[in-house]
Amino acid sequence: MQRRTFIAGLGAVSALPLTSRHAAAQEWPDRNITMVVPFPPGGQADLAARPIGLALSKLVGKPVVVDNRSGAGGSVGNAAVARAAPDGYLLLMTLSSLAVLPEADRLYERPAAYEVDQLAPIARVLADPTxxxxxxxxxxxxxxxxxxxxxxxxxxxxxxxxxxxxxxxxxxxxxxxxxxxxxxxxxxxxxxxxxxxxxxxxxxxxxxxxxxxxxxxxxxxxxxxxxWGNARVPAFPEVPTFIELGFKDVEFYIWAGLFAPRGLPADVTTKLRNAMRDAMRDPDVIRTFESAGSPAAYQDTDEFSKFVAADSARLVAITKKIGKV
The missing domain is CATH 3.40.190.10 (Periplasmic binding protein-like II)
Incomplete structure (x- = not known):
């Protein structure tokens, strides 16, 4: 397994106020947070995680460690977070293959490494046509x-x-x-x-x-x-879509989003959700994504949850249609 760790800097911005010191969940975060990227450095999930990790570090007052846990097309890292304690200290920045990989296990009659419903969507970060x-x-x-x-x-x-x-x-x-x-x-x-x-x-x-x-x-x-989109990509405006070229059903988007283990306490979810909203407004985050040719495509928790459900259903159907390859 290839694994690489990166610690996001804190900067000089003060931490978010903590409303209570009585319950462990209310003290979140009181130690480092790990954001798992289930792929090696250099891909879309890694592109999303690093500026977000830096912004979150400043907002919540604790380092966010970006941890590349690659293997099995993303299953290794996805499963690690899916099985983790829902305490807000192990998060996942993953891609649209999240729903495909368990279905692929089933195609080959293997036990699924994880299920999508073991993970709770927090925020969508990027969404680009491939x-x-x-x-x-x-x-x-x-x-x-x-x-x-x-x-x-x-x-x-x-x-x-x-x-x-x-x-x-x-x-x-x-x-x-x-x-x-x-x-x-x-x-x-x-x-x-x-x-x-x-x-x-x-x-x-x-x-x-x-x-x-x-x-x-x-x-x-x-x-x-x-x-693979339904419109031309701003970064490459001269490049046609597959739909333009007559491949009407060839449409695919690669989105990156933040997840937590299902069962995260409500107050931790709220703090993380608010921190992600602010992180996606950070000028450094916006600038990083735009300079890379992948503009931010933020969705808050409720909207992202609906998006994941709809996109997962579509991708599972596509996976079944492709079958074993």
């Missing part, structure tokens, strides 16, 4: 070029993912099924290592969030062929 990237020196200038080559060489062109049935894998399988092509799946522990190998030419295609790719596109190292 984009399709290839090396700048690749021969394909369009999706049509890639499809024609893949049909001529079925199962040969390697594409990366964040792990089997992770967000990046599901997006590519949707496209491949719609285009009636077969490519070679090369799974990684997360988007960060996959991007490294895309840049070196070890793989030839990758679906990922705009914010993880923009710097490499700007540097002339990668080319974006299409996006």
């Amino acid at each position: 984009v399709l990237a290839v090396p700048a020196n690749a021969p394909w200038k369009s999706v049509a070029d890639l499809v024609a080559d893949a049909k001529a060489r079925p199962g040969v062109i390697p594409f990366g993912s964040s792990g089997p049935y992770g967000t990046l894998h599901i997006a590519m399988e949707m496209f491949a099924a719609a285009a009636r092509i077969k490519m070679l799946h090369v799974p990684y522990r997360g988007a960060g290592p996959a991007i490294t190998d895309l840049l070196s030419g070890q793989i030839q295609a990758l679906a990922s969030a705009p914010g993880t790719l923009k710097q490499h596109v700007d540097a002339g190292k990668l080319r974006i062929l299409a996006n």
